[in-house]
Amino acid sequence: MPTPPLFIADLVVERGDKRIVDGLSLSLAPGEIYALLGGNGAGKSTTLFAILGFLERQGGSLTVGGVDVAANPDAVRRQVAYLPENVALYDHLTARENVDYFLKVAGCPRSRADVDAGFEGVGLAAAAWDERAARFSKGMRQKTAIALALLRETPLMLLDEPTSGLDPAAAGDFHRLLETLGRRGVAVLMVTHDLLGAADTADRIGLIQAGRIAREWTASPTVPRFDLNALHSGFASAR
Amino acid sequence: MTQMIAIAAAELRLMLRSRLALIGLAALLLLSGIAAVTSAVQTASASATRAAAQAATDEQFKTQPSRHPHRMVHYGTYALRPVGPLAAFDPGVDSFTGTVLFLEGHRQNSATFGAARESSDLVRFGQLTPAFVLQTLAPLLLVFLGFATVARERERGSLRALSAHGASAASILGGKVLALGGVALLAMAPALMALAWAALRHPGEGGIATLIALAYGVYLLVWVIGITAISALARTSQGALVTLLAIWAIVVVLVPRAAAGWAGVAEPLPSRVDTEFAIAADLRRMGDSHNPDDPHFAAFKQRILKQYGVATVDELPVNYRGLVGAEGERLTSELFALYAARADAIQLGQSARLETLGVLSPALAVRRASMVGAATDVATHLAFMNRAEAYRYQLIQRLNGLQVTQVSSADDRARSRDPLADQRTRISADFWKTMPQFQLAPSAPATRAAAMLPAMALLAFWLAIGVGLLWLARRNLDQTAA
Numbered sequence: 001m002p003t004p005p006l007f008i009a010d011l012v013v014e015r016g017d018k019r020i021v022d023g024l025s026l027s028l029a030p031g032e033i034y035a036l037l038g039g040n041g042a043g044k045s046t047t048l049f050a051i052l053g054f055l056e057r058q059g060g061s062l063t064v065g066g067v068d069v070a071a072n073p074d075a076v077r078r079q080v081a082y083l084p085e086n087v088a089l090y091d092h093l094t095a096r097e098n099v100d101y102f103l104k105v106a107g108c109p110r111s112r113a114d115v116d117a118g119f120e121g122v123g124l125a126a127a128a129w130d131e132r133a134a135r136f137s138k139g140m141r142q143k144t145a146i147a148l149a150l151l152r153e154t155p156l157m158l159l160d161e162p163t164s165g166l167d168p169a170a171a172g173d174f175h176r177l178l179e180t181l182g183r184r185g186v187a188v189l190m191v192t193h194d195l196l197g198a199a200d201t202a203d204r205i206g207l208i209q210a211g212r213i214a215r216e217w218t219a220s221p222t223v224p225r226f227d228l229n230a231l232h233s234g235f236a237s238a239r
Numbered sequence: 240m241t242q243m244i245a246i247a248a249a250e251l252r253l254m255l256r257s258r259l260a261l262i263g264l265a266a267l268l269l270l271s272g273i274a275a276v277t278s279a280v281q282t283a284s285a286s287a288t289r290a291a292a293q294a295a296t297d298e299q300f301k302t303q304p305s306r307h308p309h310r311m312v313h314y315g316t317y318a319l320r321p322v323g324p325l326a327a328f329d330p331g332v333d334s335f336t337g338t339v340l341f342l343e344g345h346r347q348n349s350a351t352f353g354a355a356r357e358s359s360d361l362v363r364f365g366q367l368t369p370a371f372v373l374q375t376l377a378p379l380l381l382v383f384l385g386f387a388t389v390a391r392e393r394e395r396g397s398l399r400a401l402s403a404h405g406a407s408a409a410s411i412l413g414g415k416v417l418a419l420g421g422v423a424l425l426a427m428a429p430a431l432m433a434l435a436w437a438a439l440r441h442p443g444e445g446g447i448a449t450l451i452a453l454a455y456g457v458y459l460l461v462w463v464i465g466i467t468a469i470s471a472l473a474r475t476s477q478g479a480l481v482t483l484l485a486i487w488a489i490v491v492v493l494v495p496r497a498a499a500g501w502a503g504v505a506e507p508l509p510s511r512v513d514t515e516f517a518i519a520a521d522l523r524r525m526g527d528s529h530n531p532d533d534p535h536f537a538a539f540k541q542r543i544l545k546q547y548g549v550a551t552v553d554e555l556p557v558n559y560r561g562l563v564g565a566e567g568e569r570l571t572s573e574l575f576a577l578y579a580a581r582a583d584a585i586q587l588g589q590s591a592r593l594e595t596l597g598v599l600s601p602a603l604a605v606r607r608a609s610m611v612g613a614a615t616d617v618a619t620h621l622a623f624m625n626r627a628e629a630y631r632y633q634l635i636q637r638l639n640g641l642q643v644t645q646v647s648s649a650d651d652r653a654r655s656r657d658p659l660a661d662q663r664t665r666i667s668a669d670f671w672k673t674m675p676q677f678q679l680a681p682s683a684p685a686t687r688a689a690a691m692l693p694a695m696a697l698l699a700f701w702l703a704i705g706v707g708l709l710w711l712a713r714r715n716l717d718q719t720a721a
Contacts, residue, residue, distance in 0.1 A: 088396035
């Protein structure tokens with residue numbers, strides 16, 4: 001049995017004296033897209049931070065590609081592309097310089113042509129490629145960060161509200177992109193409030209409540225992939 | 240390492256694209272360049288002036304007409320402190336201590352003509368020298384350039400982004416240190432060039448110049464590491480700036496001045512006036528060669544008469560006045576030496592206290608290392624004073640010896656009323672040409688290097704503190720990435 005890109009069992013994470021994640025279990029197969037939904041403070045972002053090793057876990061096990069996060073967080077981060085909700089680009093650098101820089105830091109520099117292709121793939125206008133990020137809208141920042149995440153070509157992607165700030169057309173393009181990634185074997189864990197987007201893209205949708213997966217839906221091979229009414233009522237009851 | 244270099248390159252690119260950073264760096268480089276040039280010009284001018292004055296005063300002494308030796312004792316001469324080989328880099332106490340000493344019989348004078356007293360009041364606030372720029376201004380520039388180096392990343396969320404891309408806390412801090420260190424190296428460049436230029440003009444000074452450069456390198460590295468660590472430990476960049484400015488003010492401005500004050504209070508140096516009065520009182524107690532009833536000189540007279548086996552001074556084969564003059568000079572010089580030794584001990588004690596207080600401020604430690612290496616410290620000044628006093632004593636006793644052996648007692652007694660006797664008491668002008676000249680070589684570089692060691696050890700101690708702080712910052716970054 002191949003090592004799963006992400007394996008979480010009975011994860012417990014506390015911040016201060018508050019238990020945010022309480023017994024969460026989740027395993028992603030290669031190419032699987034998992035959407036994690038839940039209300040504010042349910043533990044979605046905390047789960048992502050725990051996977052990245054930014055937060056220590058107080059219980060359970062958590063491995064990325066078979067590597068224990070607690071034992072070697074830097075090695076784990078090299079296998080994970082993370083797209084935060086609030087993209088932090090360097091204002092004094094252009095989109096290309098930002099991407100080049102983060103790719104160098106991640107130890108996977110790419111050619112100029114690759115970066116151009118990455119920008120093209122996410123729909124970032126060519127005029128913005130060599131423009132300083134200080135003048136970027138939120139959507140442009142998001143597209144730059146998505147291009148960066150894609151260019152890293154990691155086996156696992158963590159996305160925190162990836163379509164926040166994108167116009168509907170760009171959000172649609174992004175979901176198509178995720179499907180392409182899935183076909184390439186990249187596992188994606190996406191934290192989102194975008195129910196329709198999740199239903200459009202995800203293979204599984206998990207509803208996190210009080211720090212654990214309370215309900216889970218698996219996509220049907222036929223259209224519609226998910227029962228949107230069930231999803232909506234499940235999500236509404238969790239809020 | 241690749242990560243670290245990438246982070247350093249990004250930080251440098253940020254500085255290059257920041258108008259404020261560029262202006263700050265350009266201002267420091269300009270100041271440093273001006274300091275290097277003006278200091279080199281001033282030092283070269285002072286060196287030439289002093290050498291010319293020393294040559295002129297030597298020439299004046301040598302070209303004196305035939306004279307009675309005792310008149311030459313009072314004619315005296317001058318000793319000028321030569322400019323240290325690396326004084327263009329760090330003039331040290333040179334501006335605040337006198338540089339010219341009048342050497343004459345019966346008196347030990349103070350050095351005069353210190354630049355701080357002769358120049359405008361601004362000199363008293365510290366000259367713009369390469370050493371001053373590196374000790375005082377370079378850390379301030381590094382603070383302004385580096386206070387936000389990590390705090391800014393935290394505030395805008397890019398610190399987490401870096402971590403998410405696999406950058407370890409050590410890489411992030413290392414990259415920041417590398418970038419700020421590069422700026423520090425650039426800031427040091429004009430001053431180091433001034434040091435290299437001074438060393439090149441004085442063969443044999445290359446090793447000590449390298450050691451001085453190393454001391455400043457460690458000093459600025461302490462700042463670079465400290466600034467990066469504080470920036471990483473502070474919650475906001477504003478907090479980091481306030482903390483670092485306070486540290487700069489305490490370490491560079493307050494502690495050195497307070498330490499000097501404390502050393503002065505702990506080991507007070509009597510004023511020159513008090514010393515003069517004390518010496519005068521001791522001289523009165525010691526004996527008066529002009530008083531026939533003076534016990535010391537009465538005993539001296541008896542000893543001389545016995546030594547030569549005669550009953551009166553008139554029967555002596557040598558000039559008794561000359562002997563009395565030499566004895567008087569011996570006594571006063573012993574007294575001068577005693578007071579000078581006390582004053583030296585106090586000043587060296589103050590210096591040692593200041594050196595010890597380098598444990599409170601790396602600025603004090605580097606200042607000490609710099610002055611000792613450049614031979615512009617208090618000990619070098621005292622060595623000049625002592626060497627000049629030894630030369631004075633030797634010169635005066637040589638003149639007294641001439642009176643003893645070359646001037647007859649009878650002529651000496653009659654010279655005020657007999658022009659011919661007066662003529663005979665005069666020593667040929669040719670003799671003055673054979674008198675030794677005052678010379679002072681700076682202490683050997685190896686000696687100065689050894690004297691620099693305690694200050695270098697203190698700088699190493701500060702470097703260890705900086706590394707400790709950086710370790711804390713690394714741990715803090717690891718723990719607070721989220």
